[in-house]
Amino acid sequence: MKHALMLAALATPLVALAEEPQPSFTGEAELGATITTGNTKTTSVKGRVDMRHNIMDWDNQYLLEGLFKEDEDIRTAENYRGLLQGNYRFTPTNYMFINLTHEVDKFAGFDSKTTGAAGYGHRFFEQGSTILDVEIGPGVQSIKYSEPNDMRETDWVAHGVLNFATDISENATFKQIFVVDAGKKVTGRSETSVSASLIGALAMKVALVVKYDSEPQPTFEKTDTETNVTLLYKF
Incomplete structure (x- = not known):
């Protein structure tokens, strides 16, 4: 009886640990590329990694993406562009968020x-x-310009x-994300x-990205668009 009680005492924390939800990682990695040689020399590469980490009441996101194009x-x-965001859920539908986004784009x-x-x-x-999720809150935005004289706003x-x-069929998913930062000027990203699933965890993705700046630098347009076709792998 004494040994049974000792075994039960040792097993109790192990059972509690097994029942406690464990941290989990999920994510998506995508890549698209076009390379031509000969009469026309073109290189275009689009890559993106988007990971989610769920632990206790926190839902964290780590995103890194890049685009490179070269003609002749x-x-x-x-x-x-990189994004770090943490969401602390205090009810199933309500949460507090904190994030940091950094983007480099001289063009x-x-x-x-x-x-x-x-x-x-x-x-x-x-x-x-x-x-359908909506987020709103105050923030600080800092923009660095090479001209004139490494100015920063x-x-x-x-x-x-x-x-x-939303899923639009058994094998296809539609997503829409709007991000707006409004201060002295308005910047946005859609x-x-x-x-669409191809086989297993592999899918084909078509995306349209629209960037907006209400007060761009001289000679630059207010709106940029980017269309990508990539292979997507979910893990």
């Missing part, structure tokens, strides 16, 4: 743009595969995000995508 040995596009009229924000998020709708902004996703 002349670079025509090069941008990189958009600036060297780098960094935005940090925190605020409140709410899931307005969830049914099956369909979700820093401004308070109102940060807003709309995130919608990504509309459709992905």
Whole structure:
């Protein structure tokens, strides 16, 4: 009897540990490339890694993406973007968020743009595969320009995000993400995508990215668009 009680005492913490939800990682990696040689020399590469880490009441996101284009040995596009975000859920539909985004894109009229924000998020709708999340809160945005004289602008902004996703068939998913930062000027990013499963965890993805700047540098347009076709792997 004494030995049985000792074994039970030793087993209790192990059982509790087994029952406790374990941290989990999920994510997506995508890659698309076009390379031509001969009469026409063109190189285009698009890559992206988006990971989610769920632990206790925290839902964390780590995203890194880049685009590179070169025509006839002349670079025509090069941008990189990283995002870190943590969501603390205090109910199934309500959460507080904090994030940091850094973007490098000299072909958009600036060297780098960094935005940090925190605020409140709410899931307005969830049914099956369909979700609609909205986030809003204050933030700070800092933009560095190479001309004139490495000028840097820093401004308070109102940060807003709309995130919608739904399955449009058994094998296809539609996603729409809007991000807006409004201060002395307004910058925004929209990504509309459709992905279709090919085999197993591999899918084909088509995405349209629209970037907006209400007050761009001279000679630059207010709106940039980017269309990508990539292979997507879910893990």
